[in-house]
Amino acid sequence: xxxxxxxxxxxxxxxxxxxxxxxxxxxxxxxxxxxxxxxxxxxxxxxxxxxxxxxxxxxxxxxxxxxxxxxxxxxxxxxxxxxxxxxxxxxxxxxxxxxxxxxxxxxxxxxxxxxxxxxxxxxxxxxxxxxxxxxxxxxxxxxxxxxxxxxxxxxxxxxxxxxxxxxxxxxxxxxxxxxxxxxxxxxxxxxxxxxxxxxxxxxxxxxxxxxxxxxxxxxxxxxxxxxxxxxxxxxxxxxxxxxxxxxxxxxxxxxxxxxxxxxxxxxxxxxxxxxxxxxxxxxxxxxxxxxxxxxxxxxxxxxxxxxxxxxxxxxxxxxxxxxxxxxxxxxxxxxxxxxxxxxxxxxx
Amino acid sequence: xxxxxxxxxxxxxxxxxxxxxxxxxxxxxxxxxxxxxxxxxxxxxxxxxxxxxxxxxxxxxxxxxxxxxxxxxxxxxxxxxxxxxxxxxxxxxxxxxxxxxxxxxxxxxxxxxxxxxxxxxxxxxxxxxxxxxxxxxxxxxxxxxxxxxxxxxxxxxxxxxxxxxxxxxxxxxxxxxxxxxxxxxxxxxxxxxxxxxxxxxxxxxxxxxxxxxxxxxxxxxxxxxxxxxxxxxxxxxxxxxxxxxxxxxxxxxxxxxxxxxxxxxxxxxxxxxxxxxxxxxxxxxxxxxxxxxxxxxxxxxxxxxxxxxxxxxxxxxxxxxxxxxxxxxxxxxxxxxxxxxxxxxxxx
Numbered sequence: 001x002x003x004x005x006x007x008x009x010x011x012x013x014x015x016x017x018x019x020x021x022x023x024x025x026x027x028x029x030x031x032x033x034x035x036x037x038x039x040x041x042x043x044x045x046x047x048x049x050x051x052x053x054x055x056x057x058x059x060x061x062x063x064x065x066x067x068x069x070x071x072x073x074x075x076x077x078x079x080x081x082x083x084x085x086x087x088x089x090x091x092x093x094x095x096x097x098x099x100x101x102x103x104x105x106x107x108x109x110x111x112x113x114x115x116x117x118x119x120x121x122x123x124x125x126x127x128x129x130x131x132x133x134x135x136x137x138x139x140x141x142x143x144x145x146x147x148x149x150x151x152x153x154x155x156x157x158x159x160x161x162x163x164x165x166x167x168x169x170x171x172x173x174x175x176x177x178x179x180x181x182x183x184x185x186x187x188x189x190x191x192x193x194x195x196x197x198x199x200x201x202x203x204x205x206x207x208x209x210x211x212x213x214x215x216x217x218x219x220x221x222x223x224x225x226x227x228x229x230x231x232x233x234x235x236x237x238x239x240x241x242x243x244x245x246x247x248x249x250x251x252x253x254x255x256x257x258x259x260x261x262x263x264x265x266x267x268x269x270x271x272x273x274x275x276x277x278x279x280x281x282x283x284x285x286x287x288x289x290x291x292x293x294x295x296x297x298x299x300x301x302x303x304x305x306x307x308x309x310x311x312x313x314x315x316x317x318x319x320x321x322x323x324x325x326x327x328x329x330x331x332x333x334x335x336x337x338x339x340x341x342x343x344x345x346x347x348x
Numbered sequence: 349x350x351x352x353x354x355x356x357x358x359x360x361x362x363x364x365x366x367x368x369x370x371x372x373x374x375x376x377x378x379x380x381x382x383x384x385x386x387x388x389x390x391x392x393x394x395x396x397x398x399x400x401x402x403x404x405x406x407x408x409x410x411x412x413x414x415x416x417x418x419x420x421x422x423x424x425x426x427x428x429x430x431x432x433x434x435x436x437x438x439x440x441x442x443x444x445x446x447x448x449x450x451x452x453x454x455x456x457x458x459x460x461x462x463x464x465x466x467x468x469x470x471x472x473x474x475x476x477x478x479x480x481x482x483x484x485x486x487x488x489x490x491x492x493x494x495x496x497x498x499x500x501x502x503x504x505x506x507x508x509x510x511x512x513x514x515x516x517x518x519x520x521x522x523x524x525x526x527x528x529x530x531x532x533x534x535x536x537x538x539x540x541x542x543x544x545x546x547x548x549x550x551x552x553x554x555x556x557x558x559x560x561x562x563x564x565x566x567x568x569x570x571x572x573x574x575x576x577x578x579x580x581x582x583x584x585x586x587x588x589x590x591x592x593x594x595x596x597x598x599x600x601x602x603x604x605x606x607x608x609x610x611x612x613x614x615x616x617x618x619x620x621x622x623x624x625x626x627x628x629x630x631x632x633x634x635x636x637x638x639x640x641x642x643x644x645x646x647x648x649x650x651x652x653x654x655x656x657x658x659x660x661x662x663x664x665x666x667x668x669x670x671x672x673x674x675x676x677x678x679x680x681x682x683x684x685x686x687x688x689x690x691x692x693x694x695x696x
Contacts (some may be wrong), residue, residue, distance in 0.1 A: 024652035135389025144400035187658070190642065192540055194565040195650055198643070214642055214657040217566035218538040222663035225600070250566025252573070253605055260604045294538065294562055297645040302543055304372035304551035309562040310535070315570035345409070 002175040002208040008047060008055050008129070010122065015059045020162055024203040029261040035064035035083045041246050042090035042097070042261040044243040049163020050237040050273055054096030057087045058125035061104040066118045077113055083312045092287040093246055093314045095275040100128055121253050132165035136172040143173030143233065143268050143326045144180055151230035152185040154220055155178075157248035159235035159268070169235040169268040171201065173326065178210050184336035186210060187229065190218045191248060193311060194294040224261040231327070232258045242289035243319030243335025244281030245269075249312055255321040264323040271327045274344060279337075281316035289313045301321035349524040350556040353509035356395060356403050356468065356477070363407045367394045368510055372551040383412035383431045390438035390445070398585040398621055399480050402444030405435045406473035409452040414466045425461055434571045434601070440635040441594055441662045442585040443623040448476055455559020480513035483618040483676035485521040491521030491581065491616050491674045492528055499527075499578035500533040502568055505596035506548035507583030507616070517583040517616040519549065521674065525557040526558050534558060535577065537565045539596060541659060567597050569605040580606045584617040591667030591683025592629030593617075597660055603669040612671040622692060627685075629664035635659045 007018040019028040039061035047056045064083035068076040107124035111117045160171030177183045191197035205212040238246040245267050258265045295307035325332040329346045332339045355366040367376040386408035395404045412431035416424040455472035459465045508519030525531045539545035553560040556638045586594040593615050606613045643658035673680040677694045
């Protein structure tokens with residue numbers, strides 16, 4: 001229920017992406033059969049959202065390996081490394097990209113070099129995709145349990161089917177809690193500059209029959225002051241070993257406002273988003289994107305000529321502003337390094 | 349220096365407004381000689397900014413009185429009341445509108461009913477206008493004194509020449525401090541939904557040769573975290589007797605983030621913005637504007653069809669988040685009801 005959208009699909013031997021730059025005006029699907037085009041699609045945000053980027057990269061490896069094997073059946077593994085590097089450089093902050101490429105490397109390692117690798121790698125990519133949807137379903141259940149009485153919630157950016165293999169992380173929790181009548185109203189930050197909230201979250205929720213109210217990002221504190229909102233529920237692009245969370249720019253702002261108002265703050269992300277190799281949020285690289293995203297809205301210039309802009313795509317929310325991190329392995333309340341480590345070792 | 353713009357002018361017996369809806373793409377001036385059109389211009393935000401609204405309404409009274417006298421030399425004062433009501437209803441939150449109408453009422457009261465009132469009322473309106481510019485100059489000096497070492501500052505919305513009689517409130521302080529080399533960088537929130545920062549503040553600062561860097565509103569906390577910003581400097585639409593401040597939506601959010609980071613928070617507004625008749629911010633009416641301002645950007649629809657929106661135009665920042673309120677009568681540090689009362693009684 002409330003789950004009808006798939007933005008990343010493998011179809012007819014090609015990767016098929018719903019072009020998120022065109023939403024909500026048009027539903028355009030792009031068929032990709034060249035790995036450089038897959039990397040470009042990630043860079044240009046045809047596909048975005050940390051888990052969806054990882055899944056896309058995994059399918060990208062399938063495409064690349066098929067092509068390299070056709071070119072040079074003996075040397076395809078070595079040649080493929082260049083494609084892995086191109087995919088790896090597509091974006092900077094979401095660790096799911098590197099995680100998925102690592103999983104594909106493991107799948108490559110066990111293939112006999114003499115064999116055509118497409119079937120085996122496609123199976124590995126499909127497993128990443130299916131595991132992500134399962135993780136989202138599980139997180140949806142776990143996160144919804146934390147919402148103990150019907151209330152309004154705020155979410156930021158897009159963390160739904162469009163951002164994942166399907167169903168969503170934070171939006172999966174919202175779908176699940178809504179289906180259990182635990183949510184009275186979903187408020188979605190419009191999420192400047194790329195407007196993921198206004199364009200994508202609203203599109204997804206309307207499509208699945210969940211009413212949604214948009215607001216300017218800066219109105220969130222004023223909304224919290226009204227008293228109806230009990231939870232802020234967001235996703236993540238990378239979680240450090242100590243529980244600090246990188247997520248879409250504005251998340252940190254929202255966490256500070258939530259703490260100030262006694263509103264609880266939930267981060268929902270699969271363990272593929274947790275990067276145990278970085279100690280804290282200050283070690284997570286933050287992508288800075290083009291100033292044009294701030295100076296213009298959907299190719300329409302808004303800012304005065306001569307103005308400069310600063311456009312960090314993500315920010316870091318420190319663990320002490322977070323009430324719960326929900327992964328498919330469980331709920332970490334008031335996250336610390338020890339609790340994150342214990343959760344990661346929990347072998348389901 | 350750094351002061352070349354006048355958005356409200358009396359010229360050739362007409363009110364001339366720089367249409368702020370058209371900036372920065374076009375500089376269009378609207379000549380108004382009918383009071384209903386003046387009220388409409390305030391409502392539609394041809395002119396905006398609390399002090400500029402007050403000044404515009406004052407000139408609107410001149411236009412209305414001239415017309416009423418021409419229609420009925422004996423009954424003009426009574427007939428004028430209807431026009432005052434129309435002006436008074438144009439917008440809700442900025443108290444400068446009601447303050448200016450009250451000052452004009454006092455000017456009307458001392459005119460002999462038999463006399464053609466245009467000259468006397470024009471003199472009163474011009475005085476309101478000139479007093480506002482003088483107040484801005486004075487606040488510019490006082491506020492700049494609070495910035496004790498060169499630093500970056502953040503401002504929100506537009507509080508400059510466009511929002512006032514000229515020079516500006518918060519932007520007046522920024523102009524003044526910049527001219528004294530006390531500001532290393534001016535960051536301007538783009539200020540969704542109406543984009544006053546991107547469209548107006550950037551336009552004004554570029555025009556006056558002050559470099560400006562725009563950012564998405566929700567990036568402000570992440571910026572503060574970098575450590576260069578020492579002051580947030582904003583204006584106000586109404587200040588309650590206890591020092592609570594109504595200002596453009598997002599100001600409250602910014603004040604919470606500033607407090608969290610130890611960044612100081614300055615509110616700059618003339619005493620015409622102080623409303624001693626409201627005890628606290630919770631008594632200040634907050635205008636809710638059309639959802640279209642959130643669902644679209646400059647008439648281009650951005651949000652998914654079917655989405656609703658919430659669009660409060662202002663929020664309330666409680667006095668305890670404010671380090672200084674600067675008026676033309678002086679600086680109130682850590683504002684309280686007693687200190688605000690003492691400042692208002694300070695007869696310059």
